[in-house]
Amino acid sequence: MATLSLRPAGPRQATASTALLALGVFAAVRAAGVLVVTAGAWWAGRDPVRVLGASWDSVWYLGIAAHGYGRTQMWADGSIQSDYAFFPLFPLLLRLAGGTALSGLAVAWSAAAVAAVGVYRVGEHLAGPRAATLLVGLWAALPHAVVLTLAYTEALLCALAAWALYALLRGHRLTAAALAVLAGLTRPTGIAVAAAVTALAVRELLRGERTPRVWAAALLAPAGWAAYVLAVGVRRGDPLGYFTVQRQWGSRFDFGAGTLRSAEKVLTGGHVPLASTVTVAVLAVAGLLAAALTLERAPLPLLAYTGTLLLITLGGAGFFESKPRFLLPAFPLLLPLAAFMARARPRTAVVVTACLAGLSYGYGVYLLLVAHVPP
Numbered sequence: 001m002a003t004l005s006l007r008p009a010g011p012r013q014a015t016a017s018t019a020l021l022a023l024g025v026f027a028a029v030r031a032a033g034v035l036v037v038t039a040g041a042w043w044a045g046r047d048p049v050r051v052l053g054a055s056w057d058s059v060w061y062l063g064i065a066a067h068g069y070g071r072t073q074m075w076a077d078g079s080i081q082s083d084y085a086f087f088p089l090f091p092l093l094l095r096l097a098g099g100t101a102l103s104g105l106a107v108a109w110s111a112a113a114v115a116a117v118g119v120y121r122v123g124e125h126l127a128g129p130r131a132a133t134l135l136v137g138l139w140a141a142l143p144h145a146v147v148l149t150l151a152y153t154e155a156l157l158c159a160l161a162a163w164a165l166y167a168l169l170r171g172h173r174l175t176a177a178a179l180a181v182l183a184g185l186t187r188p189t190g191i192a193v194a195a196a197v198t199a200l201a202v203r204e205l206l207r208g209e210r211t212p213r214v215w216a217a218a219l220l221a222p223a224g225w226a227a228y229v230l231a232v233g234v235r236r237g238d239p240l241g242y243f244t245v246q247r248q249w250g251s252r253f254d255f256g257a258g259t260l261r262s263a264e265k266v267l268t269g270g271h272v273p274l275a276s277t278v279t280v281a282v283l284a285v286a287g288l289l290a291a292a293l294t295l296e297r298a299p300l301p302l303l304a305y306t307g308t309l310l311l312i313t314l315g316g317a318g319f320f321e322s323k324p325r326f327l328l329p330a331f332p333l334l335l336p337l338a339a340f341m342a343r344a345r346p347r348t349a350v351v352v353t354a355c356l357a358g359l360s361y362g363y364g365v366y367l368l369l370v371a372h373v374p375p
Contacts, residue, residue: 019120022136026116029357033364034149040365053101057086058151064091065099069235080198080248084232084241089185090153091329104151110149112155112231113333116140118162119331123338125169126299131335131342134349140339141356143278144175144324146364147375157284158329160307165332166299168200174302184225188246189326192308192324197221199304250318258317259283275321275371278363282324286310292336320371328349 034052041048041074054062063071069088073081090107097103116136121131139145148155164179183190201218232242242282246252266272266280290310294303313326327333341349367375 015212018124018133019117022120022133022134023113023116025133025137026140029137029353030112030145030149032357033146033361036361036369037146037149037365040369044369046369047182049101049105050369051368052149053105053151055150055368057153058101058104060086060103060252061091061094061153064103065095066272071268075165079250080224080250082245084235084245085249085251085300087153087184087188087190087228088183090156093156094151100150105149108151108155109149111159115148115155115159115162118159118166121166121171121334122162122332125166127335127342129340130231131241131338134341134353135331135334135338137353138338138356139331141353141360142324142328143282143360143363144375145360146367147325147328149248150375151323153187154325154328157183157193158331160186160190161329163195165196165301165305169299172288173197173201173213174220177220180221181224184222185228188225189309189312189329191222192305192312192329194221194225195308196301196305200301203291203300227278252317253312253315254317256315259314259320259323262320273371273373274366275373279321279323282327283314286327286330289333289336296336296339298332298335302335306330306332319374321371322375325375331359 037052038048041051060071064083064086066248069083071083075081093107094104097107116139119130119139120136125136127135140148148158160179160183164176164183167173167176167179176197180190180193183193186187198218198221201214201221204214205218229242230239232245233239235241236244238244243252262276263280266276287310290306293306309327309330313323341352367373
């Protein structure tokens with residue numbers, strides 16, 4: 001595999017065209033996916049805009065954008081779901097954009113485009129332009145990549161994370177910390193971006209670099225995530241109120257016991273949904289890619305970021321079939337594979353990416369139109 005050791009980035013003018021090419025690759029892959037979902041929705045007699053922009057979690061985001069926080073859904077089985085489980089940045093952007101399903105898609109698609117360029121920049125800095133373009137293509141063709149075209153928060157988190165990691169690789173700590181604040185206001189897993197900033201800051205402090213910028217970056221990075229968690233605690237009159245909300249949704253950290261139980265059901269046979277089987281496969285591949293990324297001696301911020309995402313995803317219980325979606329922002333895991341493919345023949349790389357994209361399209365239609373589990 002190609003090494004992932006740091007190297008100076010090329011001149012900006014020389015890389016602009018390849019960045020646009022990578023963006024074009026992402027746009028082509030995901031636009032085709034949207035067309036496939038649209039055709040499937042029409043065939044099923046459903047409104048494509050509602051399927052993409054007003055289903056599952058998107059309904060909660062639309063409600064927060066329109067009415068603010070405070071909605072609680074009580075179910076017949078006694079479970080309680082509160083909109084405090086959803087972080088505020090995406091609903092705020094949705095409200096500013098108009099608060100409709102179409103505006104939610106506009107926000108998500110814009111964020112996905114920004115994310116694609118950020119993913120490219122990280123890959124280019126570490127493995128060169130060809131591997132970076134393949135990295136973007138692989139990321140766009142993941143089984144759950146359809147989520148990047150939904151009115152969901154994953155695309156926004158990917159954008160903030162990619163550019164924060166790029167800023168760290170270029171030595172811009174405070175820029176990365178500011179982006180980490182926004183990431184912490186986007187999703188619970190946004191804390192992974194803060195982990196990347198803090199891990200690098202701690203290493204620099206241990207090496208004796210105790211400058212104000214290092215301290216500021218370390219302290220600022222988790223502020224967005226912490227501020228929202230504390231705000232929920234204040235609103236509910238309970239310092240641990242946010243975690244109570246998550247438990248009511250069925251989400252809690254059990255050190256992977258729930259993940260192992262769900263995986264065991266799939267591996268021991270019996271009737272299990274396709275989404276559960278795909279989830280086990282994705283988690284297994286993610287583990288292998290994480291080992292490869294570590295063996296390639298990837299930079300500390302990337303290891304801290306992907307490690308935190310994996311820890312939260314694998315260690316958390318609840319919504320087993322959504323775990324691959326939670327790992328969508330973990331694009332650095334694909335770096336070893338992209339670096340390997342960059343050394344293959346161009347035709348081979350194109351064929352592999354096209355096949356993965358085709359499988360992604362079919363699975364995306366299944367998730368949105370057939371499966372009865374949240375994507």
